[in-house]
Amino acid sequence: MAPAAVLYGAPAPGLVEVPKGARQVSPLIVGSEDLAALPDASLDEAVILAPPGTLERDFVLAQALRALKPGGAITAFAPKDKGGARLRKALEGFGCTVSEDARKHHRFCRAQRPEAPTGLAQAIAAGAPRIVSALGLWSQPGVFSWDRVDPGSARLLALIPKLAGKGADLGCGVGVLAAKVLASPAVTAFTCVDIDRRAVACAQHNLDDPRVRVVWADARVRDDDIASLDFVVMNPPFHDGGSEDRALGVAFIQNAAQALHRGGTCWIVANRHLPYEAALTAAFATVEVRADAGGYKIFEARK
Ligand SMILES: C[S@@+](CC[C@H](N)C(=O)[O-])C[C@H]1O[C@@H](n2cnc3c(N)ncnc32)[C@H](O)[C@@H]1O
Numbered sequence: 285m286a287p288a289a290v291l292y293g294a295p296a297p298g299l300v301e302v303p304k305g306a307r308q309v310s311p312l313i314v315g316s317e318d319l320a321a322l323p324d325a326s327l328d329e330a331v332i333l334a335p336p337g338t339l340e341r342d343f344v345l346a347q348a349l350r351a352l353k354p355g356g357a358i359t360a361f362a363p364k365d366k367g368g369a370r371l372r373k374a375l376e377g378f379g380c381t382v383s384e385d386a387r388k389h390h391r392f393c394r395a396q397r398p399e400a401p402t403g404l405a406q407a408i409a410a411g412a413p414r415i416v417s418a419l420g421l422w423s424q425p426g427v428f429s430w431d432r433v434d435p436g437s438a439r440l441l442a443l444i445p446k447l448a449g450k451g452a453d454l455g456c457g458v459g460v461l462a463a464k465v466l467a468s469p470a471v472t473a474f475t476c477v478d479i480d481r482r483a484v485a486c487a488q489h490n491l492d493d494p495r496v497r498v499v500w501a502d503a504r505v506r507d508d509d510i511a512s513l514d515f516v517v518m519n520p521p522f523h524d525g526g527s528e529d530r531a532l533g534v535a536f537i538q539n540a541a542q543a544l545h546r547g548g549t550c551w552i553v554a555n556r557h558l559p560y561e562a563a564l565t566a567a568f569a570t571v572e573v574r575a576d577a578g579g580y581k582i583f584e585a586r587k
Contacts, residue, residue: 293333311481340426343411352397440553449514459487541567
C-alpha cells in the first residue's frame with residue numbers, strides 16, 4: 285500500500301521529492317484537504333512548503349507532526365529569506381532531530397516525528413481560528429491582515445455608500461467589507477469569494493446572514509452563478525505566492541465587470557502604485573477616483 289502522505293503548498297517542479305499520491309493540504313489550493321482535520325498519527329510522510337508567518341508556520345508544522353505516525357518523515361522547506369532560515373529551530377522546538385541542507389535559495393529540514401513531540405498543543409492553539417477583538421470577527425493567523433483592518437480596506441469602508449440589490453466581494457477575506465455592506469437592509473443577496481479556505485471558514489462564521497453565500501474559489505475563474513449583479517466591492521490581492529502579481533488585480537477587475545449588469549457599480553481600493561486605471565477604463569463605462577490619499581486610491585467604476 286502507498287504511504288499516507290501529504291503535501292502542503294505548490295513547490296516549483298524538481299525542488300523537492302513529493303511522495304506519489306500525496307494529498308494536497310494547503311488552504312490556498314481550492315479543493316485541498318484540511319491538515320487540521322486529519323486524525324492523529326495517521327500519516328507516513330509530510331512535505332511542507334512552510335508559510336513565512338511565525339504563528340502560521342508553527343501551526344502547520346505542529347499539525348503535520350500531530351498527524352504523522354511516530355517515526356513518520358517530515359520535510360519542511362522554504363526560501364531562505366522567507367522563513368527558511370528559521371525552520372530548523374522551529375522543528376527542534378518540537379523535539380525533532382533535524383538534518384538541514386540548502387539548495388536553490390531554499391533551506392530544507394528533514395526529521396522524523398519523535399515518539400513524544402513537545403509543544404504541539406501550544407503551537408496549534410496559537411495558530412488556531414479565534415475572535416480577534418480589533419476586528420470583532422473570527423480570524424486566523426495566515427489569512428490576509430488577520431489581526432487588524434487593512435488600511436486600504438479601512439479607507440474603502442469609510443466611503444462605501446449604502447448599497448442595494450445583489451452584490452459580491454471578490455477576495456472577501458474574513459468578511460471585513462461584507463460586514464459593512466450587509467448593514468444595508470436594501471442588500472438582498474451577497475456572494476463572498478476567497479481562495480483561502482481559512483478565510484472562507486471564518487467568513488462563514490462572521491456572516492451568519494441568510495442573504496450571504498460564501499464560496500471557496502479562485503475569483504479569476506468565471507462563475508456563472510455570480511452574474512447580473514448590482515454591485516461589487518473589493519480590495520483585490522496583488523500578491524501570488526509571495527511575489528507581486530499585478531495581473532491578479534486586473535483579472536479581478538475584468539471578472540467584476542463581467543459579473544455586473546449594465547449600470548452596476550464596482551467599488552475598489554488599490555495601492556496607488558498599482559496601474560489599474562487602464563484595466564478599469566477598458567472594462568467599465570465610467571471610472572471615478574473617489575479618494576486618493578495615504579497611498580491608496582478608491583475607484584467607483586460603473587459598467
Ligand atoms: C487584499 S485582501 C482583501 C480581503 C478583505 N476583502 C478585506 O478587505 O480585508 C485580498 C483577498 O483575496 C484573496 N485572494 C487572493 N487570490 C485570490 C484568488 N485568485 N481568488 C479569490 N481570492 C483570492 C486573499 O486570500 C485575500 O483574502
